Amino acid sequence: MRKIFTPDHVDETADAVVIGGGIIGVATAFWLSRAGLSTIVVEMKDGLSTLTTTASIESFRAQFTEPAMAALARESIEVWENFAEVTGLEGYEIDLHHGGYMFCTLEEGMVDAVKETVAAYHAVGVTDSEFLTGDEVLRRYPWISPEVKAAAFRAKDGWFSAHEVTQGFARAAEKARFYVRTRATGIERDEKGVSAVVTDRGRIHTRVVVNAAGPFAITVARWLGVELPIYQMRRQRVFVAPHPKIPQNAPLTIDLENESYWRPETGGALLGWHDPEEQKTEPLEDPQGDWDFPAFNLEMVSRLSPFWTEIIDDLTKDDLSVYAGQYVHAPDDQPIIGPVESVPGFFLNCAYWPGVMLSAASGRWTADLIAGKMKNADNPLRLTRFEEGIEAPRGSFFRGQH
Numbered sequence: 001m002r003k004i005f006t007p008d009h010v011d012e013t014a015d016a017v018v019i020g021g022g023i024i025g026v027a028t029a030f031w032l033s034r035a036g037l038s039t040i041v042v043e044m045k046d047g048l049s050t051l052t053t054t055a056s057i058e059s060f061r062a063q064f065t066e067p068a069m070a071a072l073a074r075e076s077i078e079v080w081e082n083f084a085e086v087t088g089l090e091g092y093e094i095d096l097h098h099g100g101y102m103f104c105t106l107e108e109g110m111v112d113a114v115k116e117t118v119a120a121y122h123a124v125g126v127t128d129s130e131f132l133t134g135d136e137v138l139r140r141y142p143w144i145s146p147e148v149k150a151a152a153f154r155a156k157d158g159w160f161s162a163h164e165v166t167q168g169f170a171r172a173a174e175k176a177r178f179y180v181r182t183r184a185t186g187i188e189r190d191e192k193g194v195s196a197v198v199t200d201r202g203r204i205h206t207r208v209v210v211n212a213a214g215p216f217a218i219t220v221a222r223w224l225g226v227e228l229p230i231y232q233m234r235r236q237r238v239f240v241a242p243h244p245k246i247p248q249n250a251p252l253t254i255d256l257e258n259e260s261y262w263r264p265e266t267g268g269a270l271l272g273w274h275d276p277e278e279q280k281t282e283p284l285e286d287p288q289g290d291w292d293f294p295a296f297n298l299e300m301v302s303r304l305s306p307f308w309t310e311i312i313d314d315l316t317k318d319d320l321s322v323y324a325g326q327y328v329h330a331p332d333d334q335p336i337i338g339p340v341e342s343v344p345g346f347f348l349n350c351a352y353w354p355g356v357m358l359s360a361a362s363g364r365w366t367a368d369l370i371a372g373k374m375k376n377a378d379n380p381l382r383l384t385r386f387e388e389g390i391e392a393p394r395g396s397f398f399r400g401q402h
């Protein structure tokens, strides 16, 4: 049976409908299917994971200080490391690399903060995060600037293919179908709660709707009069074509002061930078990168990794491609997961800036909340946390917010 396709017309019933076929929506559908629910994912674009997920640099880390984020990351990493077994797709590869994740500072005044953050990682169970002095960093990675003062490092963090993960979750979701080029345009409700998702191809009757619409989560919630406390911000990344001077054994290397980062990718590299000039924006269906972003990004990563200055002159326009997507932030920079209690049957799995790396566990949490295996009172990422005043204090490095 075809699983991912564009239906001519829909008029049917499903146990659950997920709005959004990014990595979050597809992972949610996988776990809903595992829980025995017939599930339809509607995705307005041509394919799965073609909006924000495709702009990601696909990295994962255990290094979070917030207990809920650390728990999601830990559980997700278990899935990344055992993807074929978890999904039942024998021999399925997600291109997993344990390249490491290293947050570096060049400021003496930041050394204590790095030390304290590593202690905070340990406090939530991430005990294999290491505090490295500048000398230790240089011993491991001699191409780093000699000005480096300290780093937080975890060797078992890394990256994988978000595309393969999404396709794998979709393929393994036995009770799910994925309708691409199918745009949700509204959600109907009756006295019992949600009753249908209206799309540009017809109506799907259901009592469970999951809002996994990425940057459009705010729009989807408004259809039901729900105002989510979230905002979107464009972020860009650059692919640099293979070059012999790019060290391929490098970890994801982050400059904590100017918020730039890079990691190796198939002989070349993926680079990013949190441009402080970026502003909050409306949800964007086709976010565009700036033509001059690669030049700025290369300059930024050169501060901590000076070998980039030697490479810049060799690069032509054809060696660089820029992609853009949107981070979504809640007030405490954590995702929002679980029911909207004012609208029975309406669930959230949204507000991600690191959604690729957390998707496996957050999909499972969402499905467990829907299936009644987890109580919302035990869910630290519930929507009502903001009015309950139980927001976690921010602590993790490098959240990409203003």
Ligand SMILES: Cc1cc2nc3c(=O)[nH]c(=O)nc-3n(C[C@H](O)[C@H](O)[C@H](O)COP(=O)(O)OP(=O)(O)OC[C@H]3O[C@@H](n4cnc5c(N)ncnc54)[C@H](O)[C@@H]3O)c2cc1C
Pocket (backbone or CB within 6 Å): 019, 020, 021, 022, 023, 024, 025, 042, 043, 044, 045, 048, 049, 050, 051, 052, 053, 054, 055, 056, 057, 058, 059, 060, 182, 183, 184, 185, 212, 213, 214, 215, 216, 234, 235, 236, 237, 272, 323, 324, 325, 326, 327, 350, 352, 353, 354, 355, 356, 357, 358
């Ligand atoms: C430059 C950059 C680098 C990043 N690097 C990382 C990283 O290294 N690690 C990491 O974990 N995260 C990273 N992220 C963040 C990560 O990409 C996102 O958090 C993640 O992809 C969010 O997934 P999603 O499924 O929620 O969103 P999306 O991938 O945007 O999926 C939402 C989907 O919903 C669909 N949709 C919306 N409205 C409708 C509608 N009305 N009807 C039908 N479909 C609809 C959209 O078309 C979209 O496909 C990065 C992001 C950027 C921009």
